[in-house]
Amino acid sequence: MVFERKMLTTGDPEDEEEDASEEEEEEEEADLVDPLETIRAKCEETEHCVHLKERLELCETRVNSKSNTTEECTEELFDFLHARDHCVSHKLFHNVK
Numbered sequence: 001m002v003f004e005r006k007m008l009t010t011g012d013p014e015d016e017e018e019d020a021s022e023e024e025e026e027e028e029e030a031d032l033v034d035p036l037e038t039i040r041a042k043c044e045e046t047e048h049c050v051h052l053k054e055r056l057e058l059c060e061t062r063v064n065s066k067s068n069t070t071e072e073c074t075e076e077l078f079d080f081l082h083a084r085d086h087c088v089s090h091k092l093f094h095n096v097k
Contacts, residue, residue, distance in 0.1 A: 035095045036088070043087035052080040 043049055059073035 056080050
């Protein structure tokens with residue numbers, strides 16, 4: 001068997017084309033935006049979600065102001081996430097191709 005050795009030089013135009021195409025691909029990937037994040041942000045601005053987020057923030061403020069408490073804001077967090085995800089579920093699959 002005969003093996004050919006191909007010597008690459010630093011000025012090879014083929015290498016420059018490959019590097020340029022890799023850079024273009026990386027730029028395209030950087031420009032992509034996750035539609036889920038966009039829809040979540042829009043849903044968090046709805047009246048129902050804003051109200052639940054305020055309740056969550058009030059609970060967190062109350063809990064953080066106490067040094068010794070067993071209170072947690074789990075219920076408020078779950079209520080907010082449920083409302084946001086419910087809103088997202090109605091909008092997300094219209095944007096997925």
